[in-house]
Amino acid sequence: MEIKRKILITGSNGMLGQALTGQLQEKGEDFTGLSHSDLDITDKKKVLEVFSSLKPSLVIHAAAWTDVDGCEREPKKAFLINEGGTENISMACMKNGANLVYISTDFVFDGKKKEPYTEDDKPNPINVYGASKLAGEEKVRQSLKSYYIIRSSWLFGQGRHNFVTRVLSWAKTQSPLKIVEDHVGTPTYTRDLARGIVQFIQDSSPGLYHIANSGHASRYELAKAILAYSGHEEVEVIPVRHKDFSEVAHRPVFSALGTSRVNLNLPHWQEALKDYLREFSGGRA
Numbered sequence: 001m002e003i004k005r006k007i008l009i010t011g012s013n014g015m016l017g018q019a020l021t022g023q024l025q026e027k028g029e030d031f032t033g034l035s036h037s038d039l040d041i042t043d044k045k046k047v048l049e050v051f052s053s054l055k056p057s058l059v060i061h062a063a064a065w066t067d068v069d070g071c072e073r074e075p076k077k078a079f080l081i082n083e084g085g086t087e088n089i090s091m092a093c094m095k096n097g098a099n100l101v102y103i104s105t106d107f108v109f110d111g112k113k114k115e116p117y118t119e120d121d122k123p124n125p126i127n128v129y130g131a132s133k134l135a136g137e138e139k140v141r142q143s144l145k146s147y148y149i150i151r152s153s154w155l156f157g158q159g160r161h162n163f164v165t166r167v168l169s170w171a172k173t174q175s176p177l178k179i180v181e182d183h184v185g186t187p188t189y190t191r192d193l194a195r196g197i198v199q200f201i202q203d204s205s206p207g208l209y210h211i212a213n214s215g216h217a218s219r220y221e222l223a224k225a226i227l228a229y230s231g232h233e234e235v236e237v238i239p240v241r242h243k244d245f246s247e248v249a250h251r252p253v254f255s256a257l258g259t260s261r262v263n264l265n266l267p268h269w270q271e272a273l274k275d276y277l278r279e280f281s282g283g284r285a
């Protein structure tokens with residue numbers, strides 16, 4: 001796809017939205033980022049108005065309701081935003097001839113596989129968030145002949161609280177930390193993902209792709225690495241089973257993503273984590 005174009009980012013104040021904004025700014029792209037308060041994607045009329053005034057040729061749709069437990073408690077709202085909002089964006093792209101990049105998630109999988117999920121694996125979500133994001137994928141497929149659906153996983157980055165910032169704040173007040181050892185995924189730095197998305201869509205065919213940092217880890221391994229790379233090795237971490245916590249929403253136990261279809265060679269998650277900590281808090285990485 002030719003990259004000289006007018007780009008629209010939905011959810012631009014979110015964690016990935018901010019990383020995309022930074023990446024497009026760096027590349028000198030012509031883009032507009034719309035936050036939730038600029039555009040509520042569930043408002044179909046407003047979505048169409050925005051498209052006819054901005055006339056984007058490419059939309060990176062990063063807006064979503066990402067609160068996994070919140071989605072479980074309020075499924076109607078989850079589907080309204082993640083499915084209905086995505087349908088509105090897809091239809092507006094169809095009517096205006098814009099290309100769409102929809103960001104989806106590893107949580108479309110049930111987690112029963114023992115090795116990284118590829119794009120050929122069948123989704124089977126086990127929570128409302130995953131189901132609503134998969135329903136969003138379906139709306140994209142139904143509305144458009146050509147699209148990018150990009151699934152990623154376990155994001156951390158600037159802009160809001162995430163697992164990394166949570167572990168760092170728990171470490172200030174709690175010891176030992178009890179962290180789940182039987183949830184495994186691919187921790188991914190939003191800056192690497194944003195760079196990967198922009199680079200990938202520039203010269204690849206539309207389709208379904210997984211983009212994430214390389215390697216995978218359990219939450220326990222990730223927490224240990226966060227503490228080690230930020231100079232808090234003294235904080236004790238005890239591995240526990242997810243069943244020891246009362247979860248509102250079930251999470252897939254294994255949702256690492258295989259990324260060989262994109263072949264971007266993004267850094268290993270440990271390097272990505274060190275980069276993030278260096279930028280985020282002057283960590284000792």
Ligand SMILES: NC(=O)c1ccc[n+]([C@@H]2O[C@H](COP(=O)([O-])OP(=O)(O)OC[C@H]3O[C@@H](n4cnc5c(N)ncnc54)[C@H](OP(=O)(O)O)[C@@H]3O)[C@@H](O)[C@H]2O)c1
Nearest residue numbers: 011013014015016036040041063064066105152153154155
């Ligand atoms: N976080 C992860 O671990 C992860 C993993 C895999 C895939 N993803 C996907 O990656 C994308 C970006 O995730 P993220 O972590 O950057 O999420 P995020 O930080 O929660 O950002 C999502 C943004 O969407 C906005 N939003 C929510 N409802 C909206 C609505 N009705 N209309 C317009 N905007 C709305 C939110 O605004 P408010 O906060 O103001 O409501 C927020 O700024 C999402 O599609 C997500 O499903 C995330």
